[in-house]
Amino acid sequence: MMAPPGRKRKGEKAKNGAPPLDPEAIDCEWWDTFFLRNSSLSGVRVPLDEDDAFKYFFRASKTTFSYICSLVREDLISRPPSGLINIEGRLLSVEKQVAIALRRLASGDSQVSVGAAFGVGQSTVSQVTWRFIEALEERAKHHLRWPDSDRIEEIKSKFEGVYGLPNCCGAIDTTHIIMTLPAVQASDDWCDQEKNYSMFLQGVFDHEMRFLNMVTGWPGGMTVSKLLNLSGFFKLSESGQILDGNAKTLYQGAQIREYVVGGFSYPLLPWLITPHDTSDDPSDPMLAFNDRHEKVRSVAATAFAQLKGSWRILSKVMWRPDRRKLPSIILVCCLLHNIIIDCGDYLEEDVPLSGHHDVGYSERYCKQSEPLGSELRGYLTEYLQR
Structure with missing residues (x-):
């Protein structure tokens, strides 16, 4: 099977030279x-x-x-x-x-x-x-898999170099794929907070907006935290099969493990860092952390906007889709998104339909917080102030 070369932006040559077109x-x-x-x-x-x-x-x-x-x-x-x-x-x-x-x-x-x-x-x-x-x-399964240790180190280095967050392995977010269901299939499970029938798509992205992990097929009416708990990504992270690489010493007595960042809809966990719930005090160090955090998290939001803008079958209301086939359609669009990046092609900058992938949707705050997650977030907040 052909191995694709590295990514490039429009007008640039691929890093390792694209395969010649026959x-x-x-x-x-x-x-x-x-x-x-x-x-x-x-x-x-x-x-x-x-x-x-x-x-x-x-x-x-x-x-x-x-x-x-x-x-x-x-x-x-x-x-x-x-x-x-x-x-x-x-x-x-x-x-x-x-x-x-x-x-x-x-x-x-x-x-x-x-x-x-x-x-x-x-x-x-x-x-x-x-x-x-x-x-x-x-x-195309090989285009969507969790990176090996060398690649993870590269991703962590890029996130820290660009956004200032050390040992960060990615950004996680979710989006709704809206559909129209026949009356016989309609249920409250599939009716989301905006009264649309939808299917969830959760993705974890690297600094280049590449999918590192995704899950779909679940009703849009459930909470983001429940979707996370049902995902293979949660099970792999909790069991230490991923996000269990080298910890980084931030300052004396403070080490940060590998983690991803997510929004207020996600629980605060040792391997999933969410923003502080802060005041508007501009001197509050939590605000500085939240600013860095949001810049990383926006990578995921931008990636979803790019996905839906490029593969617009996902951005239009799907008319009575087969719920058994829809996950395959979503997966293939995610694979194509990665293939474009992996082949040294460029993601078109003018295709996203809006600034955000879920226009009209608001985050539902998740109160779940683990003490170790809170401690590690505190370390990061202190580190950014030094």
Whole structure:
């Protein structure tokens, strides 16, 4: 399986050199036809540069697109679709199937609209998208896993260098994926605080907005703290299988273990540090800590806004989704988010739909606080004052 290179920003070369794009790997004919059909649509501002236009439509550069095709090619070829033929009467290539799926996930447009953009029917879009989701869910697992010790040290160094918080391994947050449920499936569990039917997505992110861990599938009506307790991340952290690396000495008598930061909705734990509940006194040292803490936590909020802006199927109300399939759709969008970063591609800066991923939602304060968590937060607060 191809190993992707390092990340880059727009206009930069990948750190380790991106894999050269094989001109034969992409069926240029489908792209030329698609571009001609869709580049001058009314109300759509498509970039004039062809490479930028490709990125606009599919969220991935042509090089990254080629890599994604390589991940799923064997699955899409080994199980040839029945009747997946375009209007020219030819069987869809792997590249065109991947393009259809990416466009459906990226735009959030209806299957009919996406089909019209490619000259295929609604049922073809449905089949192709789900086959792609099944394949990528299986073949891209290595793009979403907890880092090894060397990588964790790099992440901690970056968080401290940029934000000033020592030994921090990531930021955790949650977002709601809003959906419409049939009356027979509707229940209070799925109705969240804003009276929307939604499914939770929890993510832990590194300094580059890469998912280090995620969990989804749980009803949006539960509390964030309960979602945390049900997650594999909680079990791994509590048992010391992760966040159990080298402690750091802050000053005499004060050591800080590895941890992640989370907002007021999360409990204060030895490995999950939340903000102080403070006054408005500008001289209060707790305010200085909260300021640093919020800057780190905002990495997660920005990452969710980026995810939902890039893969807009997650930001639009999903009409009567299959609750067994929706977690797979969410997971694949998270995998694609990581693949873009891992392949040295760039995350588009203008795609987030708003400054926050859950507009209109407010944090529900969690009162749970463990004494050791409070002690460690105190150490960090004191450290930042020195």
